[in-house]
Amino acid sequence: MRIHADLQLEDIPGRLVNALAPIADYGGNIVGIMHSRERVVDGRITVRLIFDVKNEKPLKMLIKEWEKKDVYIARIEEIYRRVEKQFLVMGEDRGAKINELIGEISNLDEVNVSDLKMISREKGYAALITVDAGETKTLERAEKILESLAEKILLVKGV
Amino acid sequence: MMKVIMAGFGTVGQGVAKVIEEKNSSIKKRLGEGFEIVGVSDSKGAIYNPEGLNLELLLKIKREKGAVISYPDVEKLKSNEELINREADVLIEVTPTDIESGRAVDDILYAFRSKKHVVTSNKGPLTLNFKGLNEEAAKNGCMFYYTATVGGCTRMIDVGRGLSNGAAIISFQGILNGTSNYILSRMTDEEAPYELILREAQQLGYAETDPSHDVDGIDTACKLVILANSVMGLESSLKDVKIEGITGISEDGVKLAKSDGKVIKLIGEIEKSRLEVSPRLVPKGHFLDISGTLNLGLFKTDFAGDIAIMGRGAGQMETASAILGDLNKIISQTR
Numbered sequence: 001m002r003i004h005a006d007l008q009l010e011d012i013p014g015r016l017v018n019a020l021a022p023i024a025d026y027g028g029n030i031v032g033i034m035h036s037r038e039r040v041v042d043g044r045i046t047v048r049l050i051f052d053v054k055n056e057k058p059l060k061m062l063i064k065e066w067e068k069k070d071v072y073i074a075r076i077e078e079i080y081r082r083v084e085k086q087f088l089v090m091g092e093d094r095g096a097k098i099n100e101l102i103g104e105i106s107n108l109d110e111v112n113v114s115d116l117k118m119i120s121r122e123k124g125y126a127a128l129i130t131v132d133a134g135e136t137k138t139l140e141r142a143e144k145i146l147e148s149l150a151e152k153i154l155l156v157k158g159v
Numbered sequence: 160m161m162k163v164i165m166a167g168f169g170t171v172g173q174g175v176a177k178v179i180e181e182k183n184s185s186i187k188k189r190l191g192e193g194f195e196i197v198g199v200s201d202s203k204g205a206i207y208n209p210e211g212l213n214l215e216l217l218l219k220i221k222r223e224k225g226a227v228i229s230y231p232d233v234e235k236l237k238s239n240e241e242l243i244n245r246e247a248d249v250l251i252e253v254t255p256t257d258i259e260s261g262r263a264v265d266d267i268l269y270a271f272r273s274k275k276h277v278v279t280s281n282k283g284p285l286t287l288n289f290k291g292l293n294e295e296a297a298k299n300g301c302m303f304y305y306t307a308t309v310g311g312c313t314r315m316i317d318v319g320r321g322l323s324n325g326a327a328i329i330s331f332q333g334i335l336n337g338t339s340n341y342i343l344s345r346m347t348d349e350e351a352p353y354e355l356i357l358r359e360a361q362q363l364g365y366a367e368t369d370p371s372h373d374v375d376g377i378d379t380a381c382k383l384v385i386l387a388n389s390v391m392g393l394e395s396s397l398k399d400v401k402i403e404g405i406t407g408i409s410e411d412g413v414k415l416a417k418s419d420g421k422v423i424k425l426i427g428e429i430e431k432s433r434l435e436v437s438p439r440l441v442p443k444g445h446f447l448d449i450s451g452t453l454n455l456g457l458f459k460t461d462f463a464g465d466i467a468i469m470g471r472g473a474g475q476m477e478t479a480s481a482i483l484g485d486l487n488k489i490i491s492q493t494r
């Protein structure tokens with residue numbers, strides 16, 4: 001899981017290193033770090049951290065460790081990374097069924113149709129559907145729905 | 160001199176005669192031995208001369224008379240089998256691809272049984288009986304090379320084999336059919352319908368009169384089978400490939416994709432034991448976004464990361480060059 005944390009540290013040399021060290025100790029991996037000396041609150045500077053950690057367990061231990069080290073945690077949350085896939089669907093009618101199809105996909109738990117572009121004419125339609133979900137597995141359910149229609153439509157998936 | 164017989168004397172066969180004519184002396188210098196074409200067949204019959212054929216004359220006669228049997232003062236034969244029966248070291252099989260009849264399979268098996276090495280650009284026999292052919296070659300102590308069957312001059316099979324010797328290939332994605340890639344590229348550039356672009360491709364010689372094998376994805380599927388079996392150690396055949404071609408791609412579909420920064424490409428994909436040929440949406444600027452008649456193979460490996468190889472997948476001299484490369488391997492390994 002990817003974590004976003006805003007830490008408030010005393011503006012004294014060594015405090016930052018002191019705060020970062022436990023991340024690696026709990027198997028985490030720092031992805032990004034920003035700190036601003038301008039925003040001093042209560043004599044503390046704010047450091048914004050992005051890091052990956054395996055799961056809740058090491059994260060909890062890390063938070064405990066920070067509390068022990070007098071690191072103030074102003075904010076901590078998981079960055080919800082969404083996976084996205086596009087499908088181009090083509091058929092030889094006007095595409096009246098597309099809305100129904102979008103409805104069916106949107107009804108899936110945790111799947112979101114984030115974009116739909118469509119051209120519809122007498123001789124056929126083309127629809128570019130962008131779907132996103134929390135994880136690839138969930139996305140596959142949307143893919144299955146589209147694949148089950150493959151007899152009637154031409155489905156072009158993203159690579 | 161290594162004695163060579165050749166079944167088929169069309170675009171590729173004549174290209175092979177030309178490259179041998181041009182490169183023979185440098186090959187002799189480098190490898191200590193060159194090639195001598197002693198027999199050739201086409202659809203009208205075969206000729207054989209143990210002393211070697213004059214390649215310039217052979218090309219001229221094929222060009223002017225249309226049949227190799229018009230070549231003067233040589234033994235005339237009726238079938239490939241009779242030709243393969245004659246004394247030679249290597250058979251080059253370059254007859255048309257046929258994935259229904261087993262004619263070329265039988266000819267190649269017969270060549271192995273008469274202890275001849277075989278080089279081919281013909282996908283048909285390898286798609287029909289990959290395992291049987293390779294087993295028969297091994298049983299008879301013969302070499303069997305087919306570099307030109309996939310990706311033309313790009314040596315995609317050699318690259319894949321080289322990679323798998325030191326890293327595991329996790330998956331493969333490729334554009335293996337120049338005709339369909341040309342059509343899709345032109346449809347994107349011109350925002351024009353499939354039928355119109357197909358006609359243009361036919362006029363320019365990029366598509367055959369009957370383009371079905373190319374546009375229906377069969378040609379890509381055959382190449383995928385050969386690649387999966389020769390590089391990734393699978394035992395697949397054509398019926399294992401899920402195939403969708405490009406004939407249903409509409410002008411509007413291409414337009415929508417383009418407006419979103421994507422192009423449509425006919426992709427052959429191997430992942431674990433799944434083989435699939437289908438049109439796919441590719442982001443502009445992606446490895447797989449190549450235009451025109453080019454071919455591309457993208458290997459994903461565990462240790463070596465992504466490796467792509469690109470080049471001309473077809474053409475007379477390109478294909479002949481891949482065949483010459485295979486012939487050189489045989490010379491190097493028999494010395």
Ligand SMILES: NC(=O)c1ccc[n+]([C@@H]2O[C@H](COP(=O)([O-])OP(=O)(O)OC[C@H]3O[C@@H](n4cnc5c(N)ncnc54)[C@H](OP(=O)(O)O)[C@@H]3O)[C@@H](O)[C@H]2O)c1
Nearest residue numbers: 167168169170171201202253254255256280281473474478
């Ligand atoms: N062209 C390329 O760029 C390319 C690239 C990669 C692989 N290949 C493969 O290479 C092979 C040859 O392609 P090509 O372009 O040279 O085809 P081609 O121009 O159609 O030539 C085929 C040749 O085979 C002869 N032939 C037909 N049936 C025969 C038979 N039963 N016995 C002996 N000869 C026979 C034909 O005779 P006639 O001359 O009397 O018609 C012709 O000379 C095909 O399998 C093709 O898929 C081609």
